[in-house]
Amino acid sequence: MYDVIVIGGGPAGLSAAVQLRQRGRTVLVVSNPAPSNPLWRSERVDNYLGLPGLTGEQLLERFQKHAEDRGVVFQTGKALSAMELDGWMLTVGAEVVQARALVLAAGVARGAKYPGEQELLGRGVSYCATCDGMLYRNKSVVVVGRSADAPQEANYLAQIGCQVTYVSPQAPQGLREGIPWVKAHRLAVRGERSVEALEADGAALPCEGVFILRESVAPTDLIPGLETEEGFVKVNRRMETSVAGVFAAGDCTGRPLQIAKAVGEGLMAADSADAYLK
Amino acid sequence: MAVKHFNEAEFRAAAAQGGVMLVDFWADWCGPCRMLAPVMDKLAGLYEGRVTVGKVNVDEEPMLAQRYGVMSIPNVVILKDGKEVDRLVGVQPVRNFTEALDRVLR
Structure with missing residues (x-):
């Protein structure tokens, strides 16, 4: 049991983690691999105070090293569900x-839900190949690849005996040979009582399961009852969310989507989490 | 009262007895299922004598899982006199289960 789990390994999450260590708290940071972070792809950042001219990758590496040196524990992976x-x-x-407490700092969830996704969740729609894959052995499934690790999850499903079709807007990297790839942008999940097909740019791909793999699970799906405002997690000045013991910082709380703002909020969320634990 | 681990025959027998039953379809390779385990323990205690709380391992009882259309786990089915009356899919707070059970018991 950690004092605090921080979800997200970008500037907000790492700032919160460092500050929590500063307060003597044990911290676990759960995040995707650093190259998935949008900041990683930034060629040059010139508005972060005192450290101009670095690439996003260099900044993230510095932030990470700082956190590691302070004794923050890291776990690579996707936070799939949370429960109090x-x-x-x-x-x-x-x-x-x-x-004992959570800090949400997983950035902005990109992409709205597809038609039919919510209605058929748990009735053929799944967000986790390693969780539900076994229930679809010898059945046809479609993987909707919207994250860097989606091809690996598709390979896993093929390996355990699912008949996999991979759907994504861009050509996937690392998809096993023999798994068909369908290039499509507009998707919808179809079915009455359970999934019957994925509609990809108007063409129906018959299947029993649809695995929708995004970079992160939306905060509202992760924490039941979490309030949002215009698509962002609602927080007060102390970075408290509507759920006790859950704090948020960085891009997930709203604009501007900037490093300095994320780092500041991370510190505030950490201090509030620390106060909550006293 | 502890949570019961049902095989198919035990499940049938329990369902045939009537009353309210809450069944958690799970597997040991499923992280979210493990998270729900303490919730099931808690419910078994809270509803002792009123609800039979049990678990079905979908790897050991694939036919039972198929009959109940389990396509995602954890998958919690509430039965009254052997008939499905409610279902909660995915990890959910204790309150959601108590509300569902209280509705059925009313």
Whole structure:
């Protein structure tokens, strides 16, 4: 059991993690691999005070090293679900981690839900190949690849015996040979009581399961009852969300989507989490 | 009262007895399912004598899982007199389960 789990390994999350260590708290940062961070691809950042002219990758590496040196523990993976029960439990892939408080700092969730996705969630729609894959052995499934690790998850499904079709707007990197790729932008999940097909740019791909793999699970799907405002997590000046023991910082709380703002909010969220734990 | 681990025959027998039953379809390779385990323990305690709380391992009982259309786990089915009356898919807070059970028991 950690004092705090920080979800997200960008500027906001790492700033919160460092500050929590400064306050003597144990911290686990759960995040995707650094290259998935949008900042990683930034060629030059000139508006972060005192460190002009670095690439996003260089900045992130410095932030990470700072956190590592302070004793922050890291776990690579996607936070899939969270539940409150004597603190918070969080599933990261197939593992369960626990903490007394949470800091949400997973950036902005990109992409709205597809038609039919919410209605058929749990009835053929899944967000986790390693969780539900086994239930689709010897069945046809479609993987909607919207994250860097989606091809690996598709390979896993093929390996355990699912008949996989991969759908994405761009050519996937690292998809196993023999898995057909369908290039499509406009998607919709179709089915009455359970999934019957994925409609990709108007063409129906018959299947029993649709695995929709995005970079991160939307905060509102992760934490039931979390309030949002214009698509962002609603927080007050102390970075408290509408759920006790859950704090948020960085891009997920709103504009401007800038490093300095994220780092500042990370510190405030950390201090509030620390106060909450006292 | 502890959570019961059902195989197919035990499941049938329990359902045939009537009353309210809450069944958690799970597997040990499923992280979210493990997270729900303490919730099931808690519910078994809270509703002792009123609800039979049980678990079905989908790897050991694939036919049972198929019959109940389990396509995503954790998958919690509430039965009354052997008939499905409600279903909660995915990890959810304890309150969602107590509300669902209270509706059925009313």
